[in-house]
Amino acid sequence: MTITAETGPPTRAAAPVGRLLAAEVRWVFRRPRTLVTLGLFALIPVLIAIGVVVADRDGGGGLIGAVAGNGLVLPIAALTVALALLLPLAVAMAAADALAGEAANGTLRGLLLAPVSRLRLVGVKAFGVLVVAAAVALAIAVVGVLAGMVVVGSADGGMVTLSGTTLGLAAGLARVALVTVWVVGQLAAVGAVALAVSSLTEHPLVVLASVLGGLIAFGVLSAIPALDWLQPWLLTSGWSAGADALRDPITLDAMGSSTLRALCYAAIGVGFTLWRMQRRDA
Amino acid sequence: MTTLPVREAARVTAAPAARAVGLRKVYGRTVAVAGLDLEVPTGAVLGMLGPNGSGKTTLIRMLLGLTRPTAGTAELLGHPLPGVAAALPHVGALVEGPGFHPFLSGRENLRRLAAAEPLLDAAAIPRAVGAALDRVGLAHAADRRFRGYSLGMKQRLGLAGALLVPRRLVVLDEPTNGLDPAGTRDVRAIIAELHAAGSTVIVSSHLLAEVEATCTHVAVLQSGTLVAAGELRGLLDAGTGGLVVVTPDVEPALRALAEAGAVASRDTGGEPGVVVTDGPEPPEIVALLVRAGVAVHEARRRRPRLEELFAQLTEGS
Amino acid sequence: MAVGTAGRLWARIGTGMAIAGAVGLGLVAMPAGAGAAPNLPPVSPEDLVASVEKADPGPLNGTVELDNALGLPAIPGAPDLANGTKEARVWSDGTGKGRVALPSDQGEKTLVSDGTTAWSYDSTDRTATKKAVTPGEHRPEAADPTRSAADAITELRTTSTVTVDGTAEVAGRPAYELVLAPKPTERTLLREVRIAVDSEKRIPLRLTVLATGSADPAFEVGFTDLTFGPQDPSLFTFTPPPGTTVKDAPQGDRTPGGKPAGAAPTVVGDGWDTVVIAKRPAPEQAPQGTPDLSRLGTPVSGSWGSGRLVTTAVASAILTDDGRVAAGAVPEQVLTEALSK
Structure with missing residues (x-):
């Protein structure tokens, strides 16, 4: 599969990658499902904000409790809450549509016949899933910051950490950005594994069910004390690390190791997808 | 072609x-x-x-x-x-x-x-x-x-x-x-x-x-x-076609052909006539019919429709 | 395309990626293997102990991990005592100011002492508790390996065989392994206490308690990460953030992470077979959150009365029906003897 320069069209054996990526992103965001998902995710921080204001500090402990009167914590709390189930499902849905859904529609065939090489197809699809992951995480973060500042309000315009110190607005926003990037990394791992499942089936629901089942299985495994040794292998065991961004001084160990773990999961997922797509009938 | x-x-x-x-x-x-x-x-x-x-x-x-x-x-x-x-x-x-x-x-x-x-x-x-x-x-x-x-x-x-x-x-x-x-x-x-x-x-x-x-x-x-x-x-x-003879004298034609040892039948579609599926070559058949006093309006080699060919090919196996 | 040479190549690269990912996951998951025992100049146990007592590490910060395998029964209301691992981040300026952060999944307890005032902040209910401390009574750290190891050495020296058993690497620092084993006359459930002492700064880096009959530590507290050097002074001050309930800790109430200060307990014996006998507060007087102990253990009785015996890997306790509690790192018999005195 040689990629020739964009000059003489008749000699070109593949469409420019940039054009493929742009078409994929366009397709992703024209899908009504994606837009509805984005809207629903933007609602999460708003609902939490309203809940916190209504409950007025009786919201109990946990990160949600820390949001009261401390709006900049809202995006981080909302991301952490959504990371447990909703965000992975959104990414799994994107991955399900990316290969299984296209196969079911018969559109995968069209792309392969264009032709888009199978390697590029995996690359383009992985990129599309990553874009969805970033979009949903950003939706929560941005709406979270706005809802936090407007609905909840913040102490002196800053962020009160779990350690009892107060950070300025810029430092607080930097913490939010850090958590958002970290969440996208975790979602990339989920997306890559979901893409691998997606390359095995023509039924998008199988992908959703697998990711949901995997999350439940990981949750069960991590709850069994005898299987403590398994913890460091489980993607989900690092998912509480987002709270570390609310500590002062900040500790990056847990976010760092969970990001490394996520990268490994992503490599496994994309590697398997590559291997599988070279063989797949379309 | x-x-x-x-x-x-x-x-x-x-x-x-x-x-x-x-x-x-x-x-x-x-x-x-x-x-x-x-x-x-x-x-x-x-x-x-x-x-x-x-x-x-x-x-x-x-x-x-x-x-x-x-x-x-x-x-x-x-x-x-x-x-x-x-x-x-x-x-x-x-x-x-x-x-x-x-x-x-x-x-x-x-x-x-x-x-x-x-x-x-x-x-x-x-x-x-x-x-x-x-x-x-x-x-x-x-x-x-x-x-x-x-x-x-x-x-x-x-x-x-x-x-x-x-x-x-x-x-x-x-x-x-x-x-x-x-x-x-x-x-x-x-x-x-x-x-x-x-x-x-x-x-x-x-x-x-x-x-x-x-x-x-x-x-x-x-x-x-x-x-x-x-x-x-x-x-x-290459398919077996046969000869279509258009004639108003169907019965005499069939008799003459049977006597000559050809396999023929009444043409059921279109104009009255007979279809010869086996027997002498077409020129001999036409001569034979003319000798027997049958009015031959038209004689043409019948081409099988693709449908028949297809049926032959796929059912014969 | 389907089976092109490029396709085969990429299928192989895909396989390679997946395998690399799995191996990487293993590397992330596996704890970093303990490096080879460092080579250090030999030191006598006496010199090592003496240097530990004189040690002044100066400012430092680090992460302490506490690994509890004491096998305490799950006590309602006191989940912190159950088996498990806990982590604390500590900062010290070396002159009595300190900060400890006890992170939990969704919150944090922060203890800050600026030398005159000790603050305790709990993020879950956003309360800050203030208490005056007299210099010298500092160190709010409950799980400070430096502190607990130094205490153990002082406490156990006279009744122990003290040896230096090789070297170890703790938190990336070379250390001597100081071993305190009970003298044969001591009647205790413990086999030995191992203390890893930093070879340069001479501060204990790790304390390990081993019980008889088990190769795995029953209790271990040590640094997983340690840095010496000047600390940011702002770490040792605390200003209650907006929206915080500030309380003054009344005298005689609980100290942060400490035990209820009640009637002074009686101590019977010394060294390894020390037994502590104390009065239990009556249930109706017990402060909110005191664990309910009335259903634990097995019933026992003797000349001293009757009660319930609770045993763990490293300790036993008898809760008598007349409201006393006797506990120690000793077998049941030593407890009953102490109660009979």
Whole structure:
């Protein structure tokens, strides 16, 4: 599969990658499902904000409790809450549509016949899933910051950490950005594994069910004390690390190791997808 | 078409547009295609015939590199199988029905496909999409969602997808599925245009009349094997035709023929007459009838319809 | 395309990626293997102990991990005592100011001492508790390996065989392994206490308690990460953030992470077989959150009365029906003897 320069069209054996990526992103965001998902995710921080204001500090402990009167914590709390189930499902849905859904529609065939090489197809699809992951995480973060500042309000315009110190607005926003990037990394791992499942089936629901089942299985495994040794292998065991961004001084160990773990999961997922797509009938 | 125009004759001698050598595909215990050899000459319009499940689609999918053959090799526009992708920019295909996204309009769907076409420049995409839509008669519905398309419109859009770029080879799997008679005529016209422009066309169909009307070559599949392949005229001529004699004196004619030891019967269709299926050569038969005082209005060699040929080929095995 | 040479290559690259990912996951998951025992100049146990008592590490910060395998029964209301691992981040300026952060999944307890005032902040209910401390009574750290190891050495020296058993690497620092084993006359459930002492700064880096009959530590507290050097002074001050309930800790109430200060307990014996006998507060007087102990253990009785015996890997306790509690790192018999005195 040689990629020739964009000059003489008749000699070109593949469409420019940039054009493929742009078409994929366009397709992703024209899908009504994606837009509805984005809207629903933007609602999460708003609902939490309203809940916190209504409950007025009786919201109990946990990160949600820390949001009261401390709006900049809202995006981080909302991301952490959504990371447990909703965000992975959104990414799994994107991955399900990316290969299984296209196969079911018969559109995968069209792309392969264009032709888009199978390697590029995996690359383009992985990129599309990553874009969805970033979009949903950003939706929560941005709406979270706005809802936090407007609905909840913040102490002196800053962020009160779990350690009892107060950070300025810029430092607080930097913490939010850090958590958002970290969440996208975790979602990339989920997306890559979901893409691998997606390359095995023509039924998008199988992908959703697998990711949901995997999350439940990981949750069960991590709850069994005898299987403590398994913890460091489980993607989900690092998912509480987002709270570390609310500590002062900040500790990056847990976010760092969970990001490394996520990268490994992503490599496994994309590697398997590559291997599988070279063989797949379309 | 016993004498090809010079232009086409020159091309036929070049590498075939598609070739299968010992191509075989087994799914579990089911043999979909059982070691098949086929050549599609460049410039030909090949009609691929066969009952459902005879392996037409599997064969096409293997030729296009969508399915890995269990054994054998295929070649597309001179590129052997491991690298058929190199030929795909020049190949337009409509395989196993049109695949499009229901939430996008016909135009958006085509644009997405066009973005992946190596031979289209980004600037040329809107024009190419518009032209393809015009060509299949979908311009009026181009901006409606695919979800709301009728079966025929979906089929037309699929055809448009195959025609986004001038192609050297167009593969159409059951292109007239769901089309009304007008649509079928349009497809025939498009195939004729492609043929006139020098493209090779492979059409699989179960509608024999359609193949007979548009094809220069025929390949007949039965249970994954090729039972006949070649030029349409040649195949039809080789079939047992017989002689049709138009005459008002049916009874005397039958008597005379029976006496001469020929096998004949009353022609049930059209004008009154007899059909001689076995016996002496036609000139002797005509002489014999004239001697017997039968008024011979017309005598012609009967060509079998493709339908009969197909029935012979697929039922005989 | 389907089986092209490029395709085969990429299938192989895909396989390679997946395998690399799996191996990488293993590397992330596996704890970093303990490096080879460092080579250090030999030191006598006496010198090592003496240097530990004189050690002044100066400012430092680090992460302490506490690994509890004491096998305490799950006590309602006191989940912190159950088996498990806990982590604390500590900062010290070396002159009595300190900060400890006890992170939990969704919150944090922060203890800050600026030398005169000790603050305790709990993020879950956003309360800050303030208490005056007299210099010298500093170190709010409950789980400070430096502190607990130094205490153990002082406490156990006279009744122990003290040896230096090779070297170890703790938190990336070379250390001597100081081993305190009970003298044969001591009647205890413990086999030995191992203390890893930093070879340069001479502060204990890790304390390991081993019980008889088990190769795995029953209790271990040590640094997993340690840096010496000046600390940001702002770490040792605390200003209650907006929206915080500030309380003054009344005298005689619980100290942060400490035990209820009640009637002074009686100590019977010394060294390894020390038994502590204390009065239990009556249930109705017990402060909110005191664990309910009335259903634990097995019934026992003797000349001293009757009660319930609770045993763990390293300790036993008898809760008598007349409201006393006797506990120690000793077998049941030593407890009953102490109660009979």
